[in-house]
Structure formats: structure tokens, C-alpha cells
Amino acid sequence: MMSGSKKQLGLLRLHFNFRSPLSTTTISSQEFSTESSLDKERGTDEVLKEFLATVENASASRLKYNYAQIDKMCKTGNLAAASQMLQILNDKNIVSPNVYNLILVNASEKNDIDLSCQAFKKLVLSCKSLSAASCLTFAQAFTKLNDCVELLRFIKEVSEISSSTPSFINKIIFAFAKSGQKDKALVIFDHLKRHNYSLDLITYNIVLDILGRTGRVDEMLEVFASMKEAGFVPDTVSYNTLINGLRKVGRLDMCFVYFKEMRENGIEPDLLTYTALIEIFGRSGNVEESLKCFKEMKLKGILPSTHIYRSLIQNLNKTGKVELASELLEEMNSSSTRLSGPEDFKPKRRQRKTSKVNVSFS
Structure with missing residues (x-):
């Protein structure tokens, strides 16, 4: 019987040594192109045979060389050969997350969904914690796919893994x-x-943010209600996301409803909450409430941002409170005034074991 390595080599030869018969007429540009293609296939065949020979007695020290060979195939656009190499590594029980990531990146760039799924599945099996970057690369392979049937099937498969x-x-x-x-x-x-898969509060917060950013506030409110029905207690991120989503579509009355609920549930507002509220009160013409929020946040030690000052100044000018607007402008420009920066807008994470996904995307 043929050994496993000889079988693999035989299959590779069958796959890459198939040739169409060449014409015996004078060499044309098409024939020249065909010969060039055959030379490329012969080169690929040699690399594959060399790769197979390398992994016969592979050790950890040889993985770097394996990576280089696969990288070469990817750079020449030969993803079929890279796929063959991935299968050989799998057959030899050689685990290499770096190789999987390399193939995933190249397959994703070519929107090669099958190969992307192969590489991603290998990553899931080989990594204790999959990186957000790898998940993003995987997702990018599906940008041109409209049908979600195969995607959902695969997500179900890897979720179970x-x-x-x-x-x-x-x-x-x-x-x-x-x-x-x-x-x-x-x-x-x-x-x-x-299908009752394990979801947590962060899952719901991500989905609330998606719906809020796309203006689908009715669906956002439904998801918020279902989150509470599932037993999850909304946090500052949940309420901020909800309030900002409603604010963007002009549902100011609902913003006040959920801010009141937030307070009643003992959830402390943060810089993001106050930023939204000051703008909401200003847009509704209630500058007194805006100023009340402004004073309250400063008393709590929350530094106002330039955006908050400018919002207040603009709304005070609109309502004829020019003198107070000038005072705030002077205060904002004072060298002694400390302003919040980008880092201050990041929500404080609760001390619990949760995913570290940062709920923010374009």
C-alpha cells in the first residue's frame, strides 16, 4: 500500500500536473501565455512537493519555514496552493495560528469565503481567545455576499466549537x-x-448601538425591552446608547423618559450622558435645565468638554442670554479651566468578567 505522504504527493501531482495538449502550429501569443502558465504551475508543483517533504518530519523549528512557503503562494495569488498546504498541515496535526491568520488575510482580500472559513475555523480551534482583528478580517470576506444562509450555518458551527x-x-x-x-x-x-445561544449585556449593548446609529430606534427600543426581559440590568452604556440614538432622530421626549428611568435605577450619569442631556435640553429651548446639568456634572467632578461649552454658549446666545454666554466662553478659554479629552468619553468598565469588546464603530 502507498504511504500517506506518497498518496498526498500523488494527489498534488494529479492536481497540478494536468496539462491541456499544446498545438503543434506556430507559437502564438496565446500559446506563449499558456506556456508561461504551465511554467508557473510547474513552479507551484515544485513548491508543493518541497512543502510536503518539509512537513514529513516537521517540528516547531520548521514552522517558520512553512510560513514562508505559504506566504510565497499567497503573495503570488495562488490561494489554491495555500489551501492545499493548509490541508497538509491539518493532516499532519501541525497547529500554526500565524499560518491560519496569514491565509485568512489573503483569502479575505480575495473574498474567498470557503478558504476564509477554513482558516477561521482552524483559528477558533487553535486559540483560547480569538483576537478582534481576526474576527474583523473574517467578516470582511463576506462584504460582497448578500445571502446569509451559509454565513449563519458557519457561525452556528464555529459557535458550537x-x-x-x-x-x-x-x-x-x-x-x-x-x-x-x-x-x-x-x-x-x-x-x-x-436559538438560545449565550448572550450577555455587552451583546445587547453592541446591538443597541448598531440600531441607534442606523436610526432604527423602534427596533432599538424593542431590543432594550427584550434585554430587560432576559434578566439583564441595563448599565450606563445601555442608557447612553439609547438616549443618544433617540436624540439623533429628535425623540427628545423619550430621552427624558429613559434618563429618569436611569436615575431611578441608581445608574449614575457620566460625561456621555451629560453631553447628550445638555444638547437635548438646549435643542428643546430649555437652557435652564442645560445649565443645571452643567453645574451638576462639575459638582460630581466630571470635567466638561469643549463640545459642552460650545453647545451651552450657542443656546444661550439664541435665547438672548449673551452675557452668560460670554462668561462661559471666557471660562472655556481660561488656562486654568481643565477640559475633558477623548479618554474621558470612554465608559468606565465594571469590575466583572466580560468581553473587552469596545462598543464603538463607524
């Missing part, structure tokens, strides 16, 4: 939203929710 942890699900949903595929992210969420 990863024991369906909320952390993994959060990274997947976030990655599709981050890559501009918000509808697919929502389809994944709905699918996993219907």
Missing part, C-alpha cells in the same frame, strides 16, 4: 458591524438569540 461563549459572539457581531455589514450583524444576533 467555541462553546458559544458570549465573548466570541460579541466579537463576531461587532466585527460585521465594524466592517460596514450592520444588517448581517443584526441577522447573526437575531439568529443566535432565537
Whole structure:
């Protein structure tokens, strides 16, 4: 019987040594192109045979060389050969997350969904914690795909492999939203929710943000209600996301409702909350309430931002309170005034074991 390595080599030869018969007429430009293609295939065949010989007695010290060979195939656009190499590594039980990531990146750039899925699945099996970058690369392979059937099937498969942890699900949903595929992210969420996969508060916060950014506030309110029904207690991020989503579409009355609920539930407002409220009160013509929020946040030690000052100054000028607007402008420009920066807008994370996905995307 043929040994395993000889069988593999034979299959590779069959795959890459197939040739169409050449014409015996004078060499044309088309024939020249064919010969060039055959030379390329012969070169690929040699690399594959060399790769197979290398992994016969592979050790950890040889993985770097394996990576270089696969990198060479990817750079020449020969993803079929890279796929063959991935299968050889799999057959030899050689685990290499770096190789999987390399193939995933190149397959994603070519929108090669099958190879992207192969490489991503290998990553899921080989990594204790999948990186957000790898999930984003995987999601980008689907940008030209409209049908979600195969995507959902694969997500279900890898979710089961990863024991369906909320952390993994959060990274997947976030990655599709981050890559501009918000509808697919929502389809994944709905699918996993219907099939009772493990979701957590962060999952819901990500989905609330997607819906709020796309102006789908009615759906956002439904998800917020279902989150509470599922037993999750909304946090500052949840309320801020809800209030900002409602603010963007002009549902100012609802903003006040949820701010009141936030307070009643003992959830302390932060810089993001006050920024939204000051703008909401200003837009509704209630500058007195804006100023009350402004004083309250300073008493709590929350530094106002330039945006807050400018919003207050603009609304005070509109209502004829020019003198007070000038005072605030002077205060903002004073060297002694400390202003909040970008870091201050990041929500303080609660001390609990949760996914570290940052709920923010374009």
C-alpha cells in the first residue's frame, strides 16, 4: 500500500500536473501565455512537493519555514496552493495560528469565503481567545455576499466549537458591524438569540448601538425591552446608547423618559450622558435645565468638554442670554479651566468578567 505522504504527493501531482495538449502550429501569443502558465504551475508543483517533504518530519523549528512557503503562494495569488498546504498541515496535526491568520488575510482580500472559513475555523480551534482583528478580517470576506444562509450555518458551527461563549459572539457581531455589514450583524444576533445561544449585556449593548446609529430606534427600543426581559440590568452604556440614538432622530421626549428611568435605577450619569442631556435640553429651548446639568456634572467632578461649552454658549446666545454666554466662553478659554479629552468619553468598565469588546464603530 502507498504511504500517506506518497498518496498526498500523488494527489498534488494529479492536481497540478494536468496539462491541456499544446498545438503543434506556430507559437502564438496565446500559446506563449499558456506556456508561461504551465511554467508557473510547474513552479507551484515544485513548491508543493518541497512543502510536503518539509512537513514529513516537521517540528516547531520548521514552522517558520512553512510560513514562508505559504506566504510565497499567497503573495503570488495562488490561494489554491495555500489551501492545499493548509490541508497538509491539518493532516499532519501541525497547529500554526500565524499560518491560519496569514491565509485568512489573503483569502479575505480575495473574498474567498470557503478558504476564509477554513482558516477561521482552524483559528477558533487553535486559540483560547480569538483576537478582534481576526474576527474583523473574517467578516470582511463576506462584504460582497448578500445571502446569509451559509454565513449563519458557519457561525452556528464555529459557535458550537467555541462553546458559544458570549465573548466570541460579541466579537463576531461587532466585527460585521465594524466592517460596514450592520444588517448581517443584526441577522447573526437575531439568529443566535432565537436559538438560545449565550448572550450577555455587552451583546445587547453592541446591538443597541448598531440600531441607534442606523436610526432604527423602534427596533432599538424593542431590543432594550427584550434585554430587560432576559434578566439583564441595563448599565450606563445601555442608557447612553439609547438616549443618544433617540436624540439623533429628535425623540427628545423619550430621552427624558429613559434618563429618569436611569436615575431611578441608581445608574449614575457620566460625561456621555451629560453631553447628550445638555444638547437635548438646549435643542428643546430649555437652557435652564442645560445649565443645571452643567453645574451638576462639575459638582460630581466630571470635567466638561469643549463640545459642552460650545453647545451651552450657542443656546444661550439664541435665547438672548449673551452675557452668560460670554462668561462661559471666557471660562472655556481660561488656562486654568481643565477640559475633558477623548479618554474621558470612554465608559468606565465594571469590575466583572466580560468581553473587552469596545462598543464603538463607524
